Amino acid sequence: MELSRLGKPIAADTGSTPCSSKRLQFDKHLSMENVRKTVTEADGYQPHLIAPEQGYRRLIESSVVSIRGPAESAVDSVHAILKDLVHKAINETHELKQYPTLRVEVGNAAVESLERMREESKKATLKLVDMECSYLTVDFFRKLPQDVEKGGNPTHSLFDRYNDSYLRRVGTTVLAYVNMVCASLRNSIPKSIVYCQVREAKRSLLDHFFTDLGKREQLVYLKYEPPEFHLYYMNSCSVFYDKKVHGNHLKWDFRRELGKQLGKLLDEDPAIMERRTALAKRLELYRSAQAEIDSVAWANK
Template sequence: ELCRAFDRIFKEHLDGGRPGGDRIYGVFDNQLPAALKKLPFDRHLSLQNVRKMVSESDGYQPHLIAPEQGYRRLIEGALNYFRGPAEASVDAVHFILKELVRKSIGETKELKRFPTLQAELAAAAYEALERFRQDGRKTSLRLVDMESSYLTVDFFRKLPQEVEKGGNPAASTVDRYTEWHFRRIASNVSSYIGMVSETLRNSIPKAAVYCQV
């Protein structure tokens, strides 16, 4: 009966009947989007870095139209940046839930006379929340890894297939790509990363809520 009273108050915090649960939405509506915007994609997709990665990964027979390995390396490198915001979102939800547990125990009148039970209940709740956090992290990172392991092929099929006229087939990779080509590659990768970012902005909160709340 005492635990049911605590559970009822805790759920009221989560459902909006009591204050505090709305902070979880703040993680998804404010913290996560802000973190995604701060990721250093400009540096990753700088002309110098794009030239370096395409040149190093395109092999002995570089494909002038779509340097597949170069694209893949650039995208995989960019997608790794999403791991930080994913973990941070899960951690932020975890700390909010711990605080709500603490508040709920304090607000449960039936528990006032049982300090030992309060401590045991808090310890059990924190232990469960830690398990949920680990599940949330694994699931969120798996979403990022899924994006990295299988690129959306259709996106690249729709890329403009343009070849620079007058190129020398015998030239090196660096020579065969003009600055315009590298800028176009950076732009294409940036568009793809933007698409993935929007996907993760929606799926990471779902993973956190499913695993933790």
């Protein structure tokens, strides 16, 4: 089955695009003007009152949140691949061609199941992105003061916070952190997609369809129940019933219309039925001709 070999290619293809720095254009987002604006707004225009962490956090959140769009696109791309595989598998299954109604029902059930898997995959994938937005990796920033001390670059004065060198350092630090987050999501997002969509498609693509078929019972017997209880079922059951008086209660036998629906699933293709009838007639002619030939042969002996 092609689904068995689908996980690895999807992980490779999906991982190369959704968290690409070039595609997301973090450089433009972390430009000098945008960094200056964000840091100034985070400080409340009073840098001597508030520490610079708020500016870092806002820049990181606004950068990482841009990954949501490509992550959703990756989920949709895998969904399209799975739909194509389902349609291909249905078209190549010759047994389903004999029952067009069943073929349509199976296709619709498979697509509905894939839709549910896509929604679950989007929720799981976006949770990964939101998690990175809400909770920063503290160890990354703990190394920054050590790097400053090693480089001999003293900490800028609070009143010199908005000069170009400081803002450039903020943008570089945020870009390095965002690239680290992208490197992590580049591995975790494909895993989440394959787990929620490809794995579930292999395991339970038609489970809901089979469960629904199991519920389509032919007969339901309701014995010795109040009339109001039977009237409740009148809308969902067919016309056939048997009415008998037992004290203050009635006995009803209803035949579900779902039984008719189940029978319609096995309606054969009219073209195939006509072909079978024609072949049966031809076979009967061959047999009658063979019987006549045998009778003539025995008569001549």
